[in-house]
Amino acid sequence: MTKAYAEHYLATADGPRVHYRVYEPQGQAAGAPALCLPGLTRNERDFEELAPMIARLGRRVVVATPRGRGLSDPDSQPERYAPPVYVGDVLALLDALAIERAVFIGTSMGGLMTMIAAASAPQRLAGAVLNDVGPEIDPVGLARIRSYAGVPKTASAWAEAGALCRDINGSAFPDEGGDFWETFARRIFRETGPGRLELDYDPRIAGTVAEGPAPDLWPLFDALKPIPTLAIRGAISDVLMTSTLAEMQQRKPNLTTASVPRVGHAPFMTEPAAWAALSAFLGQVP
Numbered sequence: 131m132t133k134a135y136a137e138h139y140l141a142t143a144d145g146p147r148v149h150y151r152v153y154e155p156q157g158q159a160a161g162a163p164a165l166c167l168p169g170l171t172r173n174e175r176d177f178e179e180l181a182p183m184i185a186r187l188g189r190r191v192v193v194a195t196p197r198g199r200g201l202s203d204p205d206s207q208p209e210r211y212a213p214p215v216y217v218g219d220v221l222a223l224l225d226a227l228a229i230e231r232a233v234f235i236g237t238s239m240g241g242l243m244t245m246i247a248a249a250s251a252p253q254r255l256a257g258a259v260l261n262d263v264g265p266e267i268d269p270v271g272l273a274r275i276r277s278y279a280g281v282p283k284t285a286s287a288w289a290e291a292g293a294l295c296r297d298i299n300g301s302a303f304p305d306e307g308g309d310f311w312e313t314f315a316r317r318i319f320r321e322t323g324p325g326r327l328e329l330d331y332d333p334r335i336a337g338t339v340a341e342g343p344a345p346d347l348w349p350l351f352d353a354l355k356p357i358p359t360l361a362i363r364g365a366i367s368d369v370l371m372t373s374t375l376a377e378m379q380q381r382k383p384n385l386t387t388a389s390v391p392r393v394g395h396a397p398f399m400t401e402p403a404a405w406a407a408l409s410a411f412l413g414q415v416p
Contacts, residue, residue, distance in 0.1 A: 149201035153191040160188030162256035165232040167240030173200030175317040198332040208334040233257040245350035257415035262396035265347035271369035280336025291315035302394030360411040364393040
């Protein structure tokens with residue numbers, strides 16, 4: 131079966147290679163390319179359903195996996211596992227692909243990367259999509275993320291890996307059953323040997339969410355004021371608080387928002403409510 135994408139690597143300035151996928155636009159090309167950025171422990175496979183949907187709208191889609199995840203190289207210096215470093219990598223990737231402007235679509239940490247990019251290189255953003263993240267993180271969700279990020283987990287079969295995923299993320303997808311969880315597992319685990327599955331990231335990336343005072347991220351969000359922006363929230367999210375979303379709307383009155391029923395952190399954006407909002411938003415961004 132022919133893949134819908136091409137796979138490539140970019141050698142970063144300080145060594146690790148960043149893996150990325152490119153989905154070419156289907157039909158008549160329309161608008162700036164989309165750059166998809168995953169969450170803290172995730173990789174390009176989170177967008178394996180969404181990216182082709184966006185490509186069918188006529189946009190080229192680039193899905194980048196930050197260093198230390200998936201097929202991207204781990205970093206020998208874990209202090210470089212930090213969103214500003216990841217942003218430098220993706221801006222270099224856009225340069226390598228001769229993409230002047232893109233619609234940044236970021237889930238969780240990918241959304242934080244989007245805000246950092248808006249503050250450091252606003253001319254590169256044709257639009258921004260913040261998927262279940264904002265400039266403040268609900269302490270409940272942050273504690274949950276800290277409880278599992280960087281903790282090694284292994285399984286001997288995909289069904290077992292799916293059960294592990296359900297144990298951690300079940301509250302975010304209360305209506306989903308077995309097939310969903312095995313698919314979920316195949317996105318975040320990798321086979322490392324016969325009958326052995328492991329999480330597909332360097333556990334040292336968890337330093338990003340280490341205990342300590344949270345920085346003030348509101349100036350980063352404010353950098354999005356001149357940039358068309360869509361904020362998607364899982365209706366039962368424990369990461370993006372309704373109070374934070376309300377403040378985001380107050381600071382940026384033209385912010386477009388969408389809520390995904392019966393989904394927590396984080397929507398895959400293929401859900402009907404999320405896709406309706408995202409496709410409409412992309413239809414308005416050149």
